[in-house]
Amino acid sequence: MRRTDCAFPFRIDPVSGQAAQSAYTRHVDEMIRQVLLTTPGERIDLPEFGCGLRRLLFAPNNETLRATTQILVQKNLTRWLADQIVLRNVAVTAGADDDESQLQVRVEYTLLETQSLQTTEILVR
Template structure:
């Protein structure tokens, strides 16, 4: 078992745990929405995709986001997953991201979706 993200306690008042596939999804979410410089001992960790929320929705922005995401996943999570496809859609001030990948430890193909918008 792995620690669940975000960190919290379960009904037994112990650190919550999760299965491997959910843990890998949690790692992807952390990579996607962490800005460079937020991690003290890993200042280059993150994808930089949140900066694109401020850009106009266009095919070029979506392509740039896909490139950033693929690069980040290959740099930080290549030992845990193999990316099959990355789709990014910018709708107004929200990013919709779908990532299809194979969890290397299990060989299972997974599709995960993430949404993030501007804070009000």
Template sequence: MHAPSQNREFLGVGWRFPLQVTPNGRIAQARHEQRIEEAIVIILSTAPGERPMLPEFGCGIHNTLFAPNDSRTIALVVHQVRQALTRYEARIDVLDVHAENNLDAPNLLLIRINYRVRETNAIGNLVYPFYIREGR
């Protein structure tokens, strides 16, 4: 039997996101935990209905694009992020999601996500910037 931390192939290997080319002309690849982080960004960056073959895939935060940057919108964003990651990223347990606005950038929400990789118990975190343009 092998230790889970030594065999991380289940975490995946694939093209980097966004697409990049290495100096030797090959497509750059993401591996293991980096692949999970990129998957989280893809989930949060995709609005439901954007992918014709997977119309439900994505995160509902894009529905708040013209919402006021207030506590009610923040609570909705946190809920939608947690829901999307729980549904579409089975390799992690979402530990905490919170969002905060910044007085210096009133159209910006910083979404902080803490998660644990299920197979290795490795803790990861990500800050995702989400821009809200208030509809006034």
């Protein structure tokens, strides 16, 4: 039997009338996106949760910002998802065509349950 978990964002499946489900691999991808895009303080029950990548868009997009973002992503994914993934690599670059108004974050990780190598990419703009 394939493992499933609640989909993110939470929604009701129109067919079953129950909480929508995601395959486990997709669910972990969704959790990574949730950690990266949630701003600390946004969740009342977990005020320290999240990276807050969107707020970095207004900083000068240079090597210093990208290195800081890489450390921030590594720290938060390790803190919040260490029981689900082993981080392999985090790469932060300017967006497509070196668009300085965007950050491209690529996270490579091993999914602990299946020992499969996975990648999640997020374009923050």
